Amino acid sequence: MAYSEKVIDHYSNPRNIGTLDKNSKQVGTGLVGAPECGDVMRLQIEVDDATGIITDAKFKTFGCGSAIASSSLATEWLKGKSVDDALKIDNMDIVEELALPPVKIHCSVLAEDAIKSAINDYRSKNGFAPIEDTKKHY
Amino acid sequence: MLQLPIYLDNNSTTPMDPRVLEAMLPYFSQNFGNAASRNHSFGWKAEEAVDYAREQIANLINAEPKEIIITSGATESNNLAIKGVFEMYAEKGNHIITIETEHKAVLDTCKHIEKLGAEITYLKTDGQGLITVKQLEDAIKPNTILVSIMYANNEIGVIQPIKEITTLLKSKGILFHTDATQAVGKIPLDVIANGIDLLSFTAHKMYGPKGVGALYVRRKNPRVKVTAQMDGGGHERGMRSGTLNVPGIVGMGKACEICQQDMAKDTERLMKMRDRLENELLVLEESYINGNKEHRLPHVTNMSFKYVEGEGLIMGVKDIAVSSGSACTSASLEPSYVLKALGLDDELAHSSLRFGLSRFTTDEEIDFAINHVKEAVLKLREMSPLWEMFKEGIDLKSIQWAEH
Numbered sequence: 344m345a346y347s348e349k350v351i352d353h354y355s356n357p358r359n360i361g362t363l364d365k366n367s368k369q370v371g372t373g374l375v376g377a378p379e380c381g382d383v384m385r386l387q388i389e390v391d392d393a394t395g396i397i398t399d400a401k402f403k404t405f406g407c408g409s410a411i412a413s414s415s416l417a418t419e420w421l422k423g424k425s426v427d428d429a430l431k432i433d434n435m436d437i438v439e440e441l442a443l444p445p446v447k448i449h450c451s452v453l454a455e456d457a458i459k460s461a462i463n464d465y466r467s468k469n470g471f472a473p474i475e476d477t478k479k480h481y
Numbered sequence: 482m483l484q485l486p487i488y489l490d491n492n493s494t495t496p497m498d499p500r501v502l503e504a505m506l507p508y509f510s511q512n513f514g515n516a517a518s519r520n521h522s523f524g525w526k527a528e529e530a531v532d533y534a535r536e537q538i539a540n541l542i543n544a545e546p547k548e549i550i551i552t553s554g555a556t557e558s559n560n561l562a563i564k565g566v567f568e569m570y571a572e573k574g575n576h577i578i579t580i581e582t583e584h585k586a587v588l589d590t591c592k593h594i595e596k597l598g599a600e601i602t603y604l605k606t607d608g609q610g611l612i613t614v615k616q617l618e619d620a621i622k623p624n625t626i627l628v629s630i631m632y633a634n635n636e637i638g639v640i641q642p643i644k645e646i647t648t649l650l651k652s653k654g655i656l657f658h659t660d661a662t663q664a665v666g667k668i669p670l671d672v673i674a675n676g677i678d679l680l681s682f683t684a685h686k687m688y689g690p691k692g693v694g695a696l697y698v699r700r701k702n703p704r705v706k707v708t709a710q711m712d713g714g715g716h717e718r719g720m721r722s723g724t725l726n727v728p729g730i731v732g733m734g735k736a737c738e739i740c741q742q743d744m745a746k747d748t749e750r751l752m753k754m755r756d757r758l759e760n761e762l763l764v765l766e767e768s769y770i771n772g773n774k775e776h777r778l779p780h781v782t783n784m785s786f787k788y789v790e791g792e793g794l795i796m797g798v799k800d801i802a803v804s805s806g807s808a809c810t811s812a813s814l815e816p817s818y819v820l821k822a823l824g825l826d827d828e829l830a831h832s833s834l835r836f837g838l839s840r841f842t843t844d845e846e847i848d849f850a851i852n853h854v855k856e857a858v859l860k861l862r863e864m865s866p867l868w869e870m871f872k873e874g875i876d877l878k879s880i881q882w883a884e885h
Binding site: 346354357360362374375376377378379381382383384385402403404405406407408410411456 | 788789790791792793796797816826827828831861863864865866867868869877880882883
């Protein structure tokens with residue numbers, strides 16, 4: 344299968360690989376996927392309490408090139424966004440940006456799930472109720 | 482100088498040996514006759530070439546030329562053997578035994594005849610990919626007519642205990658078919674000494690052309706018959722009609738002859754290279770060889786690199802052509818059923834690579850492959866959350882994964 348240039352670029356030069364302190368109150372961690380499905384994404388955000396702006400984002404992904412690229416792109420998009428705006432990132436935006444083929448749409452879904460999961464982790468740490476995911480992917 | 486990418490997927494197909502190509506060339510536009518034309522020299526020449534090739538093919542497996550039924554490849558041979566026996570011996574019984582790590586050409590053929598009334602037993606292999614004679618013996622019933630067990634596995638290269646199997650079957654009067662696609666031309670194979678009744682193989686896995694293969698059908702002790710699956714002019718002793726692919730057959734013959742001549746030399750060289758590749762990659766933490774290490778083909782290794790994902794790994798080793806145990810690319814997200822049958826964890830099954838070396842593989846290419854794979858594995862582990870957890874001592878099985 345041929346990968347798009349953008350996928351190859353993110354795979355070869357992944358942005359923001361790394362680990363933030365998961366015990367920090369400013370950090371939200373999302374761990375989604377499962378090893379037996381062949382994709383696990385961990386996405387972390389660091390939020391400035393005062394402004395609600397995401398100041399840093401890191402990821403680590405076990406998965407195919409499209410999964411790595413989706414999470415790498417997600418971290419790029421997250422940095423500098425407010426948490427509220429981050430919630431608006433839709434998996435189809437990722438599909439479009441990376442030109443993912445239909446069989447790889449699940450990678451973008453996973454990235455969106457990882458973002459929501461990281462935000463919810465941050466929210467629950469800071470005493471907010473989790474955002475309900477009303478979007479049905481399947 | 483090294484030419485990239487390096488081809489290390491020789492279990493899928495091999496490049497054609499230039500000597501094979503040279504042998505074939507006159508049979509396209511010069512000696513183009515139909516081997517079944519009895520009335521003129523065009524036909525005679527073609528027939529002569531086919532006869533000669535049939536001898537070369539038979540010699541490689543210690544068969545008689547008349548026992549070689551030419552087909553379009555191993556898939557057709559497997560179909561002909563299994564469906565052909567099922568139909569021919571219907572009065573004797575309808576039970577067939579095979580193993581779950583067979584190639585799809587055998588498994589799907591079995592599935593097909595199951596719908597037509599066959600009863601199939603799929604034996605499970607052990608963690609090394611092998612079955613035991615005891616297992617087979619326990620599965621045999623009064624209505625068992627055929628046992629079909631591959632000689633060597635295409636994904637992991639393990640070689641089944643064929644001689645022991647056929648000794649048992651002979652005593653029970655049950656026919657034995659083997660899909661020997663990966664073994665023929667690579668290791669010494671003798672249908673008489675091994676008591677094989679039907680054997681499928683193909684030219685393109687042993688430096689011959691694609692589109693031509695053969696089924697060995699024993700003619701003595703016992704005389705085996707299969708019902709034709711392709712009806713027509715009655716070619717190939719009535720078992721496989723269709724105008725013979727003369728250039729292909731000539732190529733297959735030549736390929737067999739070269740394999741026979743060079744086998745000892747090739748095997749020694751390939752085994753050395755394979756072992757070096759394997760040992761160098763085993764230096765990586767959490768890397769494993771899949772399948773039995775003793776009973777296997779000399780030119781194959783299947784390795785898993787835990788905590789990296791197969792498709793990502795394949796992308797990372799773009800300068801070598803290998804195959805992955807993870808079938809994500811075919812959209813199914815299912816790891817290899819062969820590796821699953823060995824009881825491998827999904828992570829290991831997903832993160833496997835199969836290396837198949839060939840007569841044309843060089844030491845330089847192996848050096849390159851070693852470094853290339855090492856770099857890719859290290860890079861991917863650097864970005865793998867599973868690797869990080871492993872390093873922190875977290876048991877991945879203790880985590881509640883959100884399956885999707």
